[in-house]
Amino acid sequence: MNDKTTGFILRQADYKERDLILTVLSQEYGRISFIAAGVKKLSSKNAGSVLPYTKAEFLFDYKEKRNMFRMKTAHTVSLYRYLHEDLKASAAAAVTADIMDLFTSHEGESSEREYRITEQAFTALNGGKDPDLVLALVMSDVMRIFGILPDVDECTECGSTTAAAVSLKHGGFLCARCAEEAGIPVSKKEDLKRFRLLCKAGMEHLEIVESHTEVRHEDTTLLLSFLETYSGLKIRSFSFYHRLFDH
Numbered sequence: 152m153n154d155k156t157t158g159f160i161l162r163q164a165d166y167k168e169r170d171l172i173l174t175v176l177s178q179e180y181g182r183i184s185f186i187a188a189g190v191k192k193l194s195s196k197n198a199g200s201v202l203p204y205t206k207a208e209f210l211f212d213y214k215e216k217r218n219m220f221r222m223k224t225a226h227t228v229s230l231y232r233y234l235h236e237d238l239k240a241s242a243a244a245a246v247t248a249d250i251m252d253l254f255t256s257h258e259g260e261s262s263e264r265e266y267r268i269t270e271q272a273f274t275a276l277n278g279g280k281d282p283d284l285v286l287a288l289v290m291s292d293v294m295r296i297f298g299i300l301p302d303v304d305e306c307t308e309c310g311s312t313t314a315a316a317v318s319l320k321h322g323g324f325l326c327a328r329c330a331e332e333a334g335i336p337v338s339k340k341e342d343l344k345r346f347r348l349l350c351k352a353g354m355e356h357l358e359i360v361e362s363h364t365e366v367r368h369e370d371t372t373l374l375l376s377f378l379e380t381y382s383g384l385k386i387r388s389f390s391f392y393h394r395l396f397d398h
């Protein structure tokens with residue numbers, strides 16, 4: 152009775168007239184859902200604590216083999232105010248939440264790494280860090296966990312260590328000869344170097360990556376292609392984020 156957990160609100164969906172269903176990435180229970188009864192009423196004392204992309208503490212009754220619970224109370228631990236005021240930052244938070252929603256396991260299984268990545272990402276976005284940099288590192292971390300990172304150490308075809316191109320189809324780098332044979336355009340050296348760095352780094356290296364290179368929106372888009380292709384999952388919120396960069 153009266154179990155407590157702290158987690159990130161990944162998603163909120165309408166449920167009945169006055170209720171919401173919250174998808175939460177919690178520290179103790181992995182990804183779980185709460186029915187937040189009555190929070191759409193103006194008089195609800197929990198209404199202000201159920202915003203997506205915030206960190207909150209929830210009171211509920213835990214029952215084994217369940218992943219949907221009735222929320223008793225919620226209170227915000229971190230609001231991430233700047234993140235919610237900036238369009239690109241909030242769109243990047245939505246993409247992060249989407250990725251975590253799709254890639255974390257249900258209640259009962261550990262989501263500790265995902266929890267930490269989410270915390271680092273929301274904190275970085277709230278601190279005004281480049282949303283493309285944050286998303287690139289989130290995707291790199293998730294691909295590392297699932298063993299689907301692009302191979303950026305050698306040509307995926309012949310093993311040569313001189314890279315000339317990135318190929319989504321081949322799952323990573325190609326040398327000049329293999330790229331030509333496959334009809335894949337060669338990339339600039341600095342683009343390959345930056346892509347390799349992003350694949351090797353993670354959220355915990357954000358400051359180092361930031362001081363070495365300037366991530367481009369194209370890098371994030373390319374990493375997304377790898378993430379979606381090799382996981383078979385679609386990150387729907389990315390298209391809105393992507394449109395913010397159209398000039």
Ligand SMILES: [Zn+2]
Pocket residue numbers: 306307308309310311325326327328329330
């Ligand atoms: Zn080759």
